Amino acid sequence: MFRFCTTQSLVFVFACIALSEPKIPPNFKRCYRKDPDFRKCMFAAVQLAAPQLTKPYRAIAVPNLEPVEVSSLQVKGGGGVVAVNQNLKNCKLYGLTKSEIYQADFNLENKTWGFDFLIPELDCRCDYQLDGKVLLLPIKGEGNCTIVFDKMHVKLKIDFEEVVKDSRTHFKVSHSQIENDVGLVTMHFDNLFNGDKALGDNINKVLNENWKEVYAEVQADYQDLLTGVMMQLLNRFFDKVSLEELFDEN
Numbered sequence: 001m002f003r004f005c006t007t008q009s010l011v012f013v014f015a016c017i018a019l020s021e022p023k024i025p026p027n028f029k030r031c032y033r034k035d036p037d038f039r040k041c042m043f044a045a046v047q048l049a050a051p052q053l054t055k056p057y058r059a060i061a062v063p064n065l066e067p068v069e070v071s072s073l074q075v076k077g078g079g080g081v082v083a084v085n086q087n088l089k090n091c092k093l094y095g096l097t098k099s100e101i102y103q104a105d106f107n108l109e110n111k112t113w114g115f116d117f118l119i120p121e122l123d124c125r126c127d128y129q130l131d132g133k134v135l136l137l138p139i140k141g142e143g144n145c146t147i148v149f150d151k152m153h154v155k156l157k158i159d160f161e162e163v164v165k166d167s168r169t170h171f172k173v174s175h176s177q178i179e180n181d182v183g184l185v186t187m188h189f190d191n192l193f194n195g196d197k198a199l200g201d202n203i204n205k206v207l208n209e210n211w212k213e214v215y216a217e218v219q220a221d222y223q224d225l226l227t228g229v230m231m232q233l234l235n236r237f238f239d240k241v242s243l244e245e246l247f248d249e250n
């Protein structure tokens with residue numbers, strides 16, 4: 001239908017898209033719930049889809065994930081080694097589409113989706129504002145920062161609830177649970193202490209030498225960020241595409 005439409009005049013193309021929306025793009029694998037291997041098929045579909053999310057698919061409300069854009073991330077310093085309020089803005093996260101997916105168990109009956117994946121390198125670029133203390137050393141500044149997570153392993157379990165809209169069934173995230181660990185974190189904050197290079201280099205060095213302690217304090221915030229990103233993606237997608245369109249209809 002879509003292909004037929006695109007060969008017609010422009011006016012026709014728009015009319016057809018409007019009529020036939022939403023459409024699962026042909027480069028995604030379709031799975032049908034009547035298939036006895038439905039869950040295996042969904043795993044394969046996710047593995048095939050992930051590396052293709054480097055451009056947006058507006059008909060199914062899936063944005064380009066390279067990068068994922070996050071407008072703001074507030075990390076409140078704890079009472080531990082990292083007593084810093086971090087204000088990160090305009091973050092761009094690169095590397096999610098290169099995930100190695102070990103499991104993507106979509107359970108339609110119990111309305112759950114369990115993910116287990118490794119992001120080989122998650123590269124975050126943000127504007128930052130920092131004020132506080134790290135390992136008792138004062139840290140202050142604003143500018144650009146790069147935070148690279150190597151080998152981030154994520155296990156995520158999503159529970160859905162059903163919502164009926166225009167007599168079609170949609171999924172909506174009702175609950176989520178995340179576990180993660182990371183092999184290495186490398187940080188660089190530009191322009192610390194108003195650009196004092198010696199002080200800035202020193203603090204960046206201390207941060208990187210103690211990345212495990214630093215990460216332990218901010219891990220919960222990064223987990224919330226990842227969960228938030230995934231929930232938003234899934235909610236937008238399932239709000240646009242009903243279960244009938246996804247799993248029953250051609």
Ligand SMILES: *[C@@H]1O[C@H](CO)[C@@H](O)[C@H](O)[C@H]1NC(C)=O
Nearest residue numbers: 039106107108109110111112
């Ligand atoms: C759904 O959950 C119930 C209760 O936990 C379980 O007995 C059943 O096997 C699950 N169904 C599937 C398809 O996993």
Ligand SMILES: *[C@@H]1O[C@H](CO)[C@@H](O)[C@H](O)[C@H]1NC(C)=O
Nearest residue numbers: 126127142143144145190191
């Ligand atoms: C931060 O990065 C952006 C884009 O890479 C650049 O335009 C800007 O000048 C940088 N700001 C600072 C303070 O270095």
